[in-house]
Amino acid sequence: MNEEIDLILETTKESMDAAIAHLEKEFIKIRAGRANPSMLSSVMVEYYGSMTPLSQVSNINTPDARTLSVQPWEKSLLGEIETAIMNANLGFNPMNNGETVIINVPPLTEERRKQLVKQAKAEAEDAKVGVRSARQEANKEIKHLDVSEDLEANAEIDVQELTDAYIKKIDALLESKEAEIMKV
Template sequence: MQEEVDFIIDYCKDKMLGAIKHLEKELTGIRAGKASPSMIESVQVEYYGALTPLNQVSNVSTPDARTIAIQPWEKNLIPVIEKAILAANLGFNPDNNGEIIRINIPALTEERRKQLVKQASQEGETAKVSIRAARKEANESLKKLLKDGLSEDVEKDAEAEVQTVTNEYGKKVDTLVEAKEKDIMTI
C-alpha cells in the first residue's frame, strides 16, 4: 500500500512540475520590452520544401537590449526569413542589409506594460488551476486506496503531504509571476 501512496504523491509532483515548466515557457513568450531570441522562437521558415524553426537555419542573437539580429546560414534565405517573420504576425518589421536581418523592438507604453502584467497574472492563475487539479486527483486516488484497505492515518498523512507540495508549487508560481511583472514594469 505504501508504494501506491508514494506513487500517487510522485505522480502529483510530476504534474505540478509540468504546470511550472509550462508557466515558465508561457512567461518567456511575454515580451518585457527587452529583445530576446525567444520572441521569435515560433517563426517557421520554408527551407527546401519543409517548415523549419528559424533557429535551425540561422544564428539568432541580441546585440543590444532593443535589437534581435538574425544571420542566415545561406544568404538566399534572407527574403524567406523576412516573409516568415511578417507572416508570424508578431508585430515586428524586419530590416536587412544583405547579410543580417535586424528587428528593432519598440519601447513598451505604460498601457501595454499593464496589459502584459495582466497576461502574466492570468498565466500564473492557469498554472495554479493545474496544480490544484493535480492535488484533487491525488486526493481522490488516496480516497480510493482508503476504501481498498489503506489505514486512515496513512491516508491523512499522505493528504497533508500533497497539500504541502501544493503550497510549495503555488509559491513557485507566485515567485515566477512576480519576477516577470517586475521585469515588465522595469523601464
C-alpha cells in the same frame, strides 16, 4: 501500504513540477522589452518547399538590448526571412542590409506592459489549475487505497502541503515576471 502513498505523492510532485516547467516556458515567450532570440521562436520560414523554424536556417543574436540580428546560412533566404517575420504578426519591422536581417525591438508602452502582465497572470492561473488538478487526482487515488483513516488523513495533509508549496512557487515566479515586465 505506505509505499503506495509515497508513490502517489511522488507522482503528484512530478505533475506539479511539470506545471511549473510549463509556466516557465510560457513566461519566456512573454517579452519584457529586452531583445531575446526566443521572441522569434514561432517564426517559420519556407525552406526548400517545407516550413522550417527560423532558428534552423539562421543564427539569431542580440547585439544589444533593443536589437535582434538574424543571419541566414544562405543569403538567398534573406527575403523569405524578412517576409516570415512580418507575417508572424509579432509587431516587428525587419530591415535587410544584404547580409543580415536586423530587427529593432520597440520599447513597450505602459498599456502594452499592462497587457503583458495580464497575460502572465493568466498563465500563472493556468499553472495553478494544473497544480490543483494534480492535488485532486492524488486525493482521489488516496481515497481508493485500503488504508486506515488516520493514514488517509495524513496523506491528504501531505498532498495539501505540497500543493501550497507549489502555489507559492507560482506566485513567486509571477511576481518576478511582473516586476521584469513593469521595469522601464
